[in-house]
Amino acid sequence: MNRSDLTITWGTFTHPIFQERPLYLARTEVGLCRITWPTETFETLKNWVAKHFPEAELVEDQSRLLPYIQELEEYCNGERTAFTLPIDMRGTSFQTSVWKALQEIPFGVTKSYSDIAERIDNPKAVRAVGTANGANPIPIIVPCHRVIGKSKALTGFRGGLKAKERLLTLEGFHGFTSVGHKRFQF
Incomplete structure (x- = not known):
């Protein structure tokens, strides 16, 4: 083709x-x-x-x-904890490395942006990890909602903090603080 x-x-x-x-x-x-x-x-x-x-x-x-x-x-509906169908991720090599690291976060578990930076062997790239997380083209399936601040704050989220909170709650994770940047409060 x-x-x-x-x-x-x-x-x-x-x-x-x-x-x-x-x-x-x-x-x-x-x-x-x-x-x-x-x-x-x-x-x-x-x-x-x-x-x-x-x-x-x-x-x-x-x-x-x-x-x-x-x-x-x-x-x-709470009946599935992992996705099995193929995906076609399009992004830079840095972005795709972040998105692959996101896919390694288990259902009901969260990681911080610095955890992801460490995971991709680039510990100083915390802000860049946040930017790549926000550019994730396949949210939910590539679980960017499982990344929260080191302080357990929900922080920013392109889908809105309410959606992030609902997804984490659906997964049984309640150890977060419902705060974040005002522009994500929708």
């Missing part, structure tokens, strides 16, 4: 944990490449695809996303 033949399929997922607001999911032939937060719009997805796959066609096809939707549904 040449680059101009690339089709990215997308669909939506809603759940009470996200107040029935849609999450947009997209996949390549390799695997899931993007999940938006309920605070993000379809435009967010379109812009991300245009940036990372400039020649791709974005086509709605809910049926191609059903296996991912089923795993997300099971997770949000």
Whole structure:
């Protein structure tokens, strides 16, 4: 397949944990490449695809996303603790190293940004880890919500601190402080 033949399929997922607001999911032939937060719009997805796959066609096809939707549904219902379907992570080598480290954090466990920096053998890159964490294109499945401040504060979160709190609570983790930067209080 040449680059101009690339089709990215997308669909939506809603759940009470996200107040029935849609999450947009997209996949390549390799695997899931993007999940938006309920605070993000379809435009967010379109812009991300245009940036990372400039020649791709974005086509709605809910049926191609059903296996991912089923795993997300099971997770949000407390019936799943790990995801098994393939993903297609697109980012810099530093970002992908952070995202791989996130995938190693077990269900119900949290790590700090400095823990992740240590894990990727770059202990001084704490802020860069935070930036990469915030750029994670496949949240929930690549569990960026499991990264909290060293002080146990929820800190910033692109999906909003309420979503982070709900996901951690769903996983049975309650050892956090419900504070963070005001711009993430939605």
